[in-house]
Amino acid sequence: MLLNGSNVAYNETGLGKPIVFVHGACENSSFWNHQRTLSDRFKIITVDLPGHGKSSPLPCNIEIASYSKIVSEFVATTCRERPILVGHSMGGAITLLNAIQHPNSLRGIVLVCTGAKLGVLPSIREGLRSRFEETVKAVVGPRQFSSKTNLETIRFVTNEILKCNNGIAASDYEACNSFDVRQKLQSILIPVLIIVGEEDKMTPVTWSTYLKENIPKSKLVIMRDASHLPMLERPADFNRHLIEFASALD
Numbered sequence: 001m002l003l004n005g006s007n008v009a010y011n012e013t014g015l016g017k018p019i020v021f022v023h024g025a026c027e028n029s030s031f032w033n034h035q036r037t038l039s040d041r042f043k044i045i046t047v048d049l050p051g052h053g054k055s056s057p058l059p060c061n062i063e064i065a066s067y068s069k070i071v072s073e074f075v076a077t078t079c080r081e082r083p084i085l086v087g088h089s090m091g092g093a094i095t096l097l098n099a100i101q102h103p104n105s106l107r108g109i110v111l112v113c114t115g116a117k118l119g120v121l122p123s124i125r126e127g128l129r130s131r132f133e134e135t136v137k138a139v140v141g142p143r144q145f146s147s148k149t150n151l152e153t154i155r156f157v158t159n160e161i162l163k164c165n166n167g168i169a170a171s172d173y174e175a176c177n178s179f180d181v182r183q184k185l186q187s188i189l190i191p192v193l194i195i196v197g198e199e200d201k202m203t204p205v206t207w208s209t210y211l212k213e214n215i216p217k218s219k220l221v222i223m224r225d226a227s228h229l230p231m232l233e234r235p236a237d238f239n240r241h242l243i244e245f246a247s248a249l250d
Helices: 029-040 064-078 090-101 122-130 132-144 151-162 166-177 182-187 205-214 235-247
Strands: 010-013 018-022 043-047 084-088 108-112 192-197 218-223
Touching: 010 029, 010 064, 018 029, 018 064, 018 090, 029 043, 029 084, 029 151, 029 235, 043 064, 064 090, 064 166, 084 090, 084 235, 090 108, 090 166, 090 182, 108 235, 122 132, 122 166, 132 151, 132 166, 182 205, 192 205, 192 235, 205 218, 218 235
Parallel strands: 018 043, 018 084, 084 108, 108 192, 192 218
Antiparallel strands: 010 043
């Protein structure tokens, strides 16, 4: 699907109310593999952001706003009825911006390990540009996993992140670092589920607590034995919370 100059790849499976999943920085749609099992209840749509997975890069600078525009156009094109938009980390920022700018096109949103302001360590921002593989393995990776994350998940995440172009990866994190919608959270009036891992070192629990305190119709779930990737680390529990939230919406 051609959107804003990018050929955007996506996967759609199942019937029912649509749920659209947006991955985070350096990631791709496979980070939602465990959520595709929900296709027996919902229409599950996972998208590769431009420059990630099987999607071609954007012909412009990477910003949360440019990704958000792609996602809003993608939702308008693929969903006949209003979907729930689920975003992880950078995808959560994109989801927040969609909820602020296009609330009438969404039934609700799920914010996974994200924040209203996404500050990024200089060691990550500089390292991804100059020492990509080393930074992914030594700096980014360890901050994403909990003490209980299994080795299979760690290997999968590391391998998938390393597939991302280092320039795209660095630009993703620069875009995150400049993101700030703290002054606009009160305007979000659609239902919001916030999920964060108790051991998250990338987007700490305090960031999700701030979202809960400033978004009117929001619920916060803090998942134990999980860090920055609860949908991969604790998929059964993550899916249970998502089903509960989605089933309660009109």
